[in-house]
Amino acid sequence: MTGAGGPRPRVVAAIDQGTTSTRCLLFGRDGTIVGSAQEEHRQFTPRPGWVEHDAVEIWDRTAQVTAGALEAAGLDGSAVVAVGITNQRETTVVWDPATGEPLAPAIVWQDTRTAGLAAELDAAVGADRLRELTGLPAATYFSGPKLRWLLDHEEGLRDRARAGRAVFGTVESWLVWKLTGGAVHRTDATNASRTLMMDLGKLRWSEELLEALGVPGRMLPEIAPASHPEAWGATAADGPFGCRIPIAGVIGDQQAALLGQLRRRPGEAKCTYGTGAFLLMHTGTEAVASKAGLLTTVAYSDAAGVEYALEGSVAVAGSLVQWLRDQLGFAESAAEVERLALQVEDSGGAVIVPAFSGLFAPWWRSDARGVICGLTRHTDRRHLARAAIEASAFQVREVIEAMRADAGHAPGELRVDGGMTVSGLLLAFQADLLGIPVVRPRCVETTALGAAVAAGLAVGFWESETELAGALEEDARFEPAMSDAERDERLAAWSKAVERSLGWV
Ligand SMILES: Nc1ncnc2c1ncn2[C@@H]1O[C@H](COP(=O)(O)OP(=O)(O)OP(=O)(O)O)[C@@H](O)[C@H]1O
Ligand SMILES: [Mg+2]
DSSP states (O other): OEEETTTOOEEEEEEOOOEEEEEEEEEEETTTTEEEEEEEEOOBOSSSOOOOOHHHHHHHHHHHHHHHHHHHHOOEEEEEEEEEEEESSOOEEEEOOOTTTTOOOOOOOTOOOTTTHHHHHHHHHHHHHHHHSSSOOOTTTTTHHHHHHHHHTTHHHHHHHHHHHHHHEEHHHHHHHHTTTTTTOOHHHHTHHHTSOTTTTTTOOOHHHHHHOOOGGGGGGGGEOBOOSSSSBOOOSSSTTSSSSSSEEEEEEEHHHHHTOOSSSSSSSEEEEEEEEEEEEEEESOOOOOSOEEEEEEEEEEEEEEEEEEEEEEOOHHHHHHHHHHHHHOSSSSSHHHHHHHHHSEEETOOOOOOOOOBBTTTTTOOOOOEEEEEOOOOOHHHHHHHHHHHHHHHHHHHHHHHHHHHSSSSSEEEEEEGGGGOOOHHHHHHHTTTTTTEEEOOHHHHHHHHHHHHHHHHHHSGGGGGGGGGOOEEEEEEEOOOHHHHHHHHHHHHHHHHHHHTTT
8 A cells, every 4th residue: 555655654542541651652663652642631549449430431531541642653543454452450440331421440469458357259159160260369459359449339239230331440441441432342361361351261251259259240351352353343434543443462461561571482471560569470372370479460461361470560660659659759750769878888777668559479468557667767758769670689589489389490681671671770770689580672562562462463464563672672681690798788678677567457
């Protein structure tokens, strides 16, 4: 196809709906970003431990950044060959299928209000059975108990759901519903694997778990492959793209980053540092059970089959830096927090365990809360800024140790991405704590790239993800430099601080 101005550009659009912001990126065939736009949305914390989003605002931002990315690239929707969607996972939305209006605030993955419900589920089904069916522990993190909470607390919701007048979805389902003008109510296997409601081996909703949770099956989306040319329908002509384009990739953000880092062989891993930090290791077509506190999760699925991963989820990473910035007023920006941290040699003995949502992997303790330990009269903002950045590295070290215990080996080097990896301080300290090199690729927008890859593979825009290797070339490598003695000392201090955080509530 050639127009007056030469070959028409063809791109895949990726919508990356994250916890703090929504982005749309347009990728060309060589993986270059042709246009992008990003908008933040509000975080509602009406009570301690509660975190909510407004699903309408999320949709509005999605429409806005889609238009913004097209405009930035000087393109219209007709240049887009396929749409990929990736999303903050577990966050729970219910809406009226007749009007497309949400019926409650969205409960965000970080929200801990379901601690009691998760414990009940654990007791009713049994921890071993839950793990066997879903690959997950009973924790506040996952969607099923959040949905149960809404059914218990939103007046009339259960009756509406039984009557087909209320439906559930995580954020990707919500966006697919809105983008298709209400034509498609589906979720993909990667997102469904985070609900505590899906049978991980069969990729189907588990009757046993729906019953235990008291969720009417009728309100759930159909489970579809993450990458598929037809399963997801097309964008509505009167929607933000202005024309009908196949939605061909739908995949949770961390699985998208694994794919975007081109980690598709068993043993390959990546760690994404954004709001939280998430280390995923591909395990091929085998769902490997964890004994060390990791999750077993769907990594990818398409018409040909399913792939799995082991995951270590850390709830609070970059959001601790934001907390210092916004709640404590340490600085104007995250970058400025890092600059503060760089003004001191070390944290002066201060350790922050940011257990704002309890502790996730490998602990899974909803009774933990944040602590700051090791303060002296010497401690100032710079030390706390440093301790905040170091906290991410300590938590990822715990996850790597769990991987080693489960898989018998840990990666020889760690590939990283996400907004927090602009911090050289973080990555150098991470290499020190792990004793292995930490490698950052040129493209750190791997979450969006992964969504584009899922969509682009489905429609034949790319034959294989390996065509994108150029975009993933190494940008920076951090070699470990810390002595064993110092590392042991730092890790011992971290362990003591973690102990202090447990059993707080
Ligand atoms: N120079 C820096 N030093 C330390 N942290 C930083 C720096 N710059 C950004 N961050 C952190 O990186 C995070 C943003 O990363 P990213 O943009 O990947 O998150 P995100 O994609 O918005 O997360 P999510 O997808 O969960 O919404 C913020 O939490 C911010 O605090
Ligand atoms: Mg993100």
